[in-house]
Each structure stands twice: as structure tokens, then as C-alpha cells.
Amino acid sequence: MQVIVRDNNVEQAIRVLKKKLQREGVFKQMKAHATYEKPSERRNRQKAQAIKRHRKYVRKQMKRDGLIPGAGR
Template sequence: MQVSVRDNNVDQALRALKKKMQREGIFRELKLRGAYEKPSEKRARQKAEAIRRARKLARKRMQREG
């Protein structure tokens, strides 16, 4: 991941980097890998994420269709 610094404005570049990392899901990944996750908790989390994605997709479809 790369961010260019323009006019020696490091703060702006840092904000852009954080935004990119947030979009890519790096912070979420770091949090998950920070501590051990039991297999049952992992399955439950993945199932909840799948349900959330499916609901979001259904909402978008309904909005497009009417």
C-alpha cells in the first residue's frame, strides 16, 4: 500500500493511509489476529458476517428494483 506525500503534508498522507487501510479491512484483521479465537467463535463470527453480507446485498437489490 502506498500513499504519496504532497507539499510535505504528512498529516494529510497519514489520513489517506488510514482511510485506505480501513477500506481494505486491515484494522479488523489486526484485531482478530491479536488474540486467539476459538474455532466455535470463529464459525459464529463467519456465519454472522455472511448473514450481514446477504442482508446488505438483498437491501441493495430491493433498492435497485423498486
């Protein structure tokens, strides 16, 4: 990852770097690896994430089919 510092404005470059790291999910990954997660907690988290992904997929499909109002094309 690369950030260009313009006019010796380091503060702005740091803000840009933090935003890029946030988008990449580095902070979330660091937080996840900071503490031990029990296998049962990991399974529960992964199952909840899978349910969330599935609901998002179904919601998008329903919008696409015109069953619920949304950002129309």
C-alpha cells in the same frame, strides 16, 4: 500502497495512509489476528456475517424490484 508527501506535509500524508489502510481493512484484520478466536466463536461470527450478507442481497433485490422504496434510478 503508496502515499505522496506534498510540500513536506507529513501529517497529511499519514492521514491519507490511515484512510487507505482503513478502506483496505488492514486494521480490522490486525485486530482479528491479535487474539485467539475459539473455533465455535469463529463459526458463530462467520454465520452472522453470512446472514448479514444475505439480508443485504435480499434488500438490494427488493429495491431493484421496486418492492421497497430506495434510491430510485
